[in-house]
Amino acid sequence: MDFGVLGRLSVSRDGEAIELTSAKQRTLLAVLLAGANRPVPPDRLADAAWGEAPPSPATLRWHVHHLRQALGGDRVTREPGGYLLIVRDGELDAARFEELCARAAGSGPAEVARLLSEAMGLWRGPAYADLPGDALTEEVARLEELRLLAAEQRAEAMLALDRADELTADLAALVAAHPLRERLRELLMRALRLAGRRADALRVHQEGRDVLVAELGIEPGRRLRELHEEILREEDPVPAVRPAQLPPDVYAFTGRxxxxxxxxxxxxxxxxxxxxxxxxxxxxxxxxxxxxxxxxxxxxxxxxxxxxxxxxxxxxxxxxxxxxxxxxxxxxxxxxxxxxxxxxxxxxxxxxxxxxxxxxxxxxxxxxxxxxxxxxxxxxxxxxxxxxxxxxxxxLDVLPQGEAAALVARIASREPSAERPLSRVAELCDGLPLALRIAGARLATRPGWTAEDLAGRLEEERRRLDELRAGDLDVRAGFELGYRHLPAPERTLFERLGLLDLPGGFAPWIVAALMDVQVEQAGDLLERLADAQLVQPLGADPSGQERYRFHDLIRLFARERATAAMDAPARAAVLGRAFETFLALADEAYSRDYLDGFIPFHGDAPRRRAEPEAVARMLGDPLAWLEAERRTLTGLVARAAELGMTTHCWDLALSGVRLYEISGYLDDWRATTLLALRACRTKSDRRGENAMLVSLGALETIERRYDQARPLLTEALPGLSGHTRILALVNLASVERRTGRAAESLALYDEALALVRESGDAPALALTLCFLSGAYEDLGRYEAAEDLLAGVPALGIGRVEIEVAIRLAKIALRRGDHARAYELFSAVVDKAGGWRDRVNVAMGKEGVGKALAGLGRRREAVEVLTEAIRLSAAVGENARALEIRNFLDALAGDRARG
The missing domain is CATH 3.40.50.300 (P-loop containing nucleotide triphosphate hydrolases)
Structure with a gap:
């Protein structure tokens, strides 16, 4: 239905008018509309329709009944407080008018003009124009005041849009209807003035003064008087003036x-x-x-x-x-x-x-x-x-490398190809044009300097901003301006981000840890820093998190501000929250990856839990989150080592091992482990040192450097217990197996198996059984190996399923059952690919290729094995890649002899 009160009272349903012939019913409807969706007391309705001769309750009910029939049986209801008229959104023109006025508040001139023009178009005359008596005097006055305010705001917006010509007729009518309203008269004068009708504007002022003096005995207000004076002294513009105020063009402008x-x-x-x-x-x-x-x-x-x-x-x-x-x-x-x-x-x-x-x-x-x-x-x-x-x-972002080097060369008046270090200078200036111009100027004014000299000076991070200063040009001063005008929370965040020094940017969760706020609040803070151009949005990472980064020179400035703003204990406390939040999230990611059945191999550093809703969003795909935060982890390990927080440092280093192992990030594994190992030895943290020796031994085992792995694991073993000892035993057993001592490995596996059973860690038990089956396989005890694998619990965990399939496939290959091996290794490739386990995809491809060779499908075998070589090298498995290449060479030799 549609109800109209901005003019003559009207009602329609589906475009068809509903006529209310009774004056009493029209008055009742008007009062109910004025209080739409709220109970109106019966005496209020009676007073409005009958005045000082109130009807009996039965008469009122009879009239309301007929009104209800006219509108539809469900529109007017009797409530404890009186009668209520149900009006839905968009049905009442007065409500639509007020909604449009509210939407216009705070908008730009174009939107204000559009919304308020639509609002004013709803009016067909005075509100409740045909209502007899004074039943709704206050409501009529309220709506009329809103109408005048909307007209004034619309006029302001249209004047701002230079649409004065469209206003004068409407404003003149409103001034005529409300001659004492000075704001309307002022707006009419401004519109006439901008339309080139200065004389008319002055006449409108004089008419207003006459009315005010005659009716109220007062002079016009200050705004009208000042506008009148401005129009009187205003001069005609001189159209011949043609300003040319541009500053000089930019010297050596490059790129863009x-x-x-x-x-x-x-x-x-x-x-x-x-x-x-x-x-x-x-x-x-x-x-x-x-x-x-x-x-x-x-x-x-x-x-x-x-x-x-x-x-x-x-x-x-x-x-x-x-x-x-x-x-x-x-x-x-x-x-x-x-x-x-x-x-x-x-x-x-x-x-x-x-x-x-x-x-x-x-x-x-x-x-x-x-x-x-x-x-x-x-x-x-x-x-x-x-x-x-x-x-x-x-x-605008920084210049790409080629354009950056070209700009330095042009400012320095040097050939870009003459000195290769120019590219390094451009890189150290982070492509920032101001820094590049300063660097070029320093080379131009110091003929004895080579680009290599300047690059050497810029290499020192703690002095780089000092070097990027020339006369009144100063990179640090430019950053200082933006930093100084940040509100306090954003300034604090900027400083604390300077502590991180993360190469891969940062997501809101780490900001939440630094600032001790919720993740959603952290995201808002980052957006405000991005709006101030102090961090750069990178978009969503593979886990769905929004990521941000510092440009390199801003990162150095943030580090300076952090050092100035916080003492060492404060810095350690802030970073400690970041370390502990990462550790908690990594534990949760592994727990989800292993379906809550895995007891992680970790140290004693505290864990700081983020709010559950944010964790659920981040870790919907646990491995994707770990992948996204891989470079964050590298940076955090380094920062913990610098601060001497060794417990956090080696715990963080361990938290990346699972990701490094399945994705082949062996360089990251080695770098973080060695960094933590040095930190532990410096602080005489024997427990952390042993944990890092085991981790490093596991890495050496994977890389088939068994002579290096054995002493590392053997040195650590006496001081180990729990999961750390299990990991050491399993890897030491693997070393023995792979150096031809499979029988000796059985005792090590047995001890590991006993410890695992005590721990109640079902995934660890399943994996240890798989590893032990490998020893039986090496000894030719295939049935015993298969029996062990048959006893591996079905946990639904991808890592376990892949490991079982690999073991069964290898046994099939050793037995010469190439068809079965082909089937199982193909399943390994599919499963590992689904889990983004790049290492086992490479291993599965190797097995598929060898099975194809055994089936006589040599051309296919060569294709698959060539792909296996590429994949193995990509995940750091160079020994495996060499072994496959040797197999291919032997296969080619067999074919030549055949």
């Missing part, structure tokens, strides 16, 4: 072809954002010089001074008015903005607003016409101008 092409489009407003020193002003000025010929009426330029000391838009408009020939512009911001739009409305001008602090500073300076082009630069991302004014965003 894509950004220049984007700016060549026909968007009337372009916003360029980026970090300090990234070249926003340079790009804007260079493009402006290229495009100036397209704007024959001139160019205006102003440095808005960013957040450090932002210029008042009113002062900027005064400058612009002077440049356009107006010597005495009006005093108010709104009036100056309206005058500026009038001055440029018929011109084709280029307006460059450099170093803006935000959208609020820019909006009053916009010309309101698509004939002009406005380019805005600033550190913020100007989302408001994109959303409200349709600005085209150009996000």
């Amino acid at each position: 072809a894509a950004e220049l092409d984007a700016m060549d489009g026909d968007a009337p407003l372009v916003v360029i954002s980026g970090a300090g020193g990234v070249g926003k002003t340079g790009l804007a000025v260079h493009w402006a010089h290229r495009a100036a010929h397209r704007y024959p009426d001139g160019q205006l330029y102003v440095d808005l001074r960013g957040q450090a000391d932002p210029l008042d838009p009113a002062d900027v408009l005064e400058r612009f008015s002077h440049a356009l020939g107006v010597t005495r512009p009006p005093s108010g911001l709104d009036e100056r903005s309206a005058l500026f739009r009038s001055l440029v409305r018929d011109r084709r001008m280029l307006i460059l607003l450099d170093n803006a602090s935000g959208a609020a500073q820019v909006r009053p300076l916009l010309p309101g016409t698509a004939r002009c082009r406005v380019v805005v630069t600033g550190r913020r991302r100007f989302d408001g101008l994109v959303a409200g004014e349709g600005a085209k965003p150009v996000q």
